[in-house]
Amino acid sequence: MKIHLPGAVEATCQWDEEQSASMVERLPRIVRRLVATCGTERCYEHVSSAPLPKRQAVVEIVNLGRRIIFPGYFEDGPLDRVNLEYHLGQETVRLYELLAEQISRAVRHECLRQDLECTHCRQRGDEAAYWFIEQLPALRELLAEDVRAALEGDPATSSPDEVIFSYPGLLAITVYRLAHALLHLDVPMLPRMMTEHAHSRTGIDIHPAAEIGRRFFMDHGTGVVIGGTAVIGDGVRVYQGVTLGALSLPRDQVERLKSQKRHPTIGDDVVIYAGATILGGDTVVGARSVIGGNVWLTRSVPPDTRVIMAEPELRYIGPK
Amino acid sequence: MKIHLPGAVEATCQWDEEQSASMVERLPRIVRRLVATCGTERCYEHVSSAPLPKRQAVVEIVNLGRRIIFPGYFEDGPLDRVNLEYHLGQETVRLYELLAEQISRAVRHECLRQDLECTHCRQRGDEAAYWFIEQLPALRELLAEDVRAALEGDPATSSPDEVIFSYPGLLAITVYRLAHALLHLDVPMLPRMMTEHAHSRTGIDIHPAAEIGRRFFMDHGTGVVIGGTAVIGDGVRVYQGVTLGALSLPRDQVERLKSQKRHPTIGDDVVIYAGATILGGDTVVGARSVIGGNVWLTRSVPPDTRVIMAEPELRYIGPK
């Protein structure tokens, strides 16, 4: 079961000088072995003159999108009424250029992967980047509602600035909404790269294909998982460690399930407390219902219902 | 329930050239729409000549504080007895300057938000930064005790260097102790920005207003949530996924609860194992008690008591 590694080196502080030959001279042999496995199934590589999307560019796209949606919060210098249009113009053009380039890379790669000719990948990038930017005013309004939902849902804050600056839940929903818009424009790869960047920063894992309504609030957020076919209504509140996931599936059915709805549907104004797990594509939680902490749910719940764990049995062992 | 997005673009590799007009020319129209929503309730922005605190400066404050508290671990070059005072002097002045600037920004913003005149925001920044730095020697001793608690509590380590370099729990408690000191100086915004930075890096979410005693040790840490009115004694040990949270609250009571104690009180030398959830402002866990893994607790526990889940009922389904 153990992976055997060649030539374990003795761990002594007094090292035998004999062993310490000129290691650098031996490196080229290893490099040739590395080159030799490229292009075989023993290696995943992308050795091609067609460049892939760049992770760092995707991070910059996320940051630019956030700066355009919440102007004045994340810039280096101050914004005022005079420089605002100029500033937003610059940021928007920059976002357009970055996005167009990265989308065309992603599309070209996808075409190659499917052995399709990529005759207009560059135009496709321009077009999709434009339509994405066209949605930024609407996305900004959607996200302003998410900020208000946080202010209403969390007794520990009263300042929208704190929410925008600091709340991981707002970062995650911002990136999700941007990625979801790109996904609707049939952009490959980038949406998932964006949400996984947010996942890394927040511990909140939202698949870009999930459908999430208005006024969504996640408190704390670490460990939240929302699957790609989940559908979430308006005004929903979710706490840390909540999973909206798939029922376990036998390995041979993984392929077949790719096109099905595997994750639950959550009605408007539902609250789901920390650590609750809701599983299955047929599971529907009715509007205004409340799912208690740690509840494990694989069946539908009617509207206006509170579901809580039966008081868990605890054992108290006192001092001798 | 689905958010409808305008004009979804066809996903074909062979693109119709007709559609691909000069998109850049159409961008200014979108920029004007973005400018138009600024200053309305459809947008959260900070368009003002008074600059907000900067996230990057807050990160640098955290890093400087950590370098001053654990000298020699996070610097680029080596420290020796000769350059130590010079080096600490430089770092301390740099921290003072950064902090004074960021505090005055936060205070000015808070004054404006409350329509108060901000006559001495700059001096306020200087003063609070000074009193913060005045506490660094005491904070260093407190954190040295936290390092020792990690060494005592974790059978997998024997080296304080490993704890200081690598343990997410130590990073989180370090940032919490710095942020908590700033909060006691009534500095707005920055404390939460600091702890959320640590949350992002560690998955550990400690509200800066929580009161945490000496010799605190968190192992693994991912998913830990400690609410703002939690009170934790000395020598407490906590594992991954532990929540010290609030009982669920009806929406209309969120506002009223803002000033109450909503999170539990944990006595000296308590151990709380992974995944345990302790809720409610009246819940008190007595000194030296042990809360078992996954326990869900909403009532007080006397001192010297072990609380474990009743053996959970499992079903074993063997091979056919």
Add this chain to the structure above:
Amino acid sequence: MKIHLPGAVEATCQWDEEQSASMVERLPRIVRRLVATCGTERCYEHVSSAPLPKRQAVVEIVNLGRRIIFPGYFEDGPLDRVNLEYHLGQETVRLYELLAEQISRAVRHECLRQDLECTHCRQRGDEAAYWFIEQLPALRELLAEDVRAALEGDPATSSPDEVIFSYPGLLAITVYRLAHALLHLDVPMLPRMMTEHAHSRTGIDIHPAAEIGRRFFMDHGTGVVIGGTAVIGDGVRVYQGVTLGALSLPRDQVERLKSQKRHPTIGDDVVIYAGATILGGDTVVGARSVIGGNVWLTRSVPPDTRVIMAEPELRYIGPK
């Protein structure tokens, strides 16, 4: 229980100018207090001309290792057949140099800590760096199998590029496999620094000493904890929030347990669903068994067995 902080400053927007003396002049006194605690037990510091490993170098080692294993995914420019050998040669030499330097720092520090003379620390660094690099071709094949396991195990993806670019589970297993190889070369400090870097980015906490077989797949991953004496077979699949941990231990036994197997053994082709906790060094999960979500397991399970929670009792409280 509360930590008392000196001289809390009044929080008023109108500040009393009297109080605001020249703070900078008072800083040197604090610096002298900081210097005075260095070298005492009230402070952990590393004031020594022997430099410690650098966190940033460790991050760069991780990134270089990943670029060499998956060429073409994380570079700035495109790779083609012409520049491939040249490029891999450069990266490999760079990795060798960085590693040799950081290993010799770690070894020298460990020798000093144990009061041993460090006569050949530099050669030790060269040697261990070489043997590490010698394993990269084998590690690449191992990780290609992990990518294929992700493609087989996750119905939401079909592209290896998405897995390599975006899956936190792949990042975590990549860093673990690199760190584990270093650990087998008896390199101190660096392996844990590497896995804690991955922990920070993914929420997945794998101790570098754990033994993990081929074709390992973690989906979502946030909150996964795998202890240092865990042994995991081939083809194992693990979901978010799974703990392979130690049974709780009385404080006085922490020291004694350092050398024992404290974490479970997982057989080939086992699947462990989200939130399951498996504890104890004697706990063995037999091959091909399936552990259901949220199961809490402290006993061994025979092969080919499905273990699920008894249907948890829920209470439904309908509308009035």
